[in-house]
Amino acid sequence: MADIPSISAAQAIAASALRAQQGRMRIIAENMANANSTSKTKGGDPYVRQEPVFTPTPVTGGGMGVRMASTRPDASPFKTQYDPGNPSADAQGYVKLPNVDPLIEALDMRDAQRAYEANLNVIDTARTMQSRTLDLLKK
Numbered sequence: 001m002a003d004i005p006s007i008s009a010a011q012a013i014a015a016s017a018l019r020a021q022q023g024r025m026r027i028i029a030e031n032m033a034n035a036n037s038t039s040k041t042k043g044g045d046p047y048v049r050q051e052p053v054f055t056p057t058p059v060t061g062g063g064m065g066v067r068m069a070s071t072r073p074d075a076s077p078f079k080t081q082y083d084p085g086n087p088s089a090d091a092q093g094y095v096k097l098p099n100v101d102p103l104i105e106a107l108d109m110r111d112a113q114r115a116y117e118a119n120l121n122v123i124d125t126a127r128t129m130q131s132r133t134l135d136l137l138k139k
Helices: 007-033 102-138
Strands: 050-058 064-073 079-082 094-097
Touching: 007 050, 007 064, 007 102
Parallel strands: none
Antiparallel strands: 050 064, 079 094
């Protein structure tokens, strides 16, 4: 039979997920803040959407948690808009716009918030179980 992580390990796993989702929300907020950021140079590339990279990590007490190891640039193409008067426009008058879709970012943010809330519930449930166990031991 596989080792079953303890209640404190379950809390540590959930806490690692909280930190990972917090980092994910920070990256999403950065993407949303730069959704309209064009290049500072003529014909240059605008802001590139970032994606979080998660990796498993062992936690104290057994089990595997998760951490945000890094970010990587999104490989999707830039949008273009015809705006010859823009200082960022190329020779043909097109401006490259970031590959950030605010709708996708909003959906990702909602997903990260739900994952964060779920992990908070795990921690709360584990605390309740510990408290009830202590109450039973007192009797």
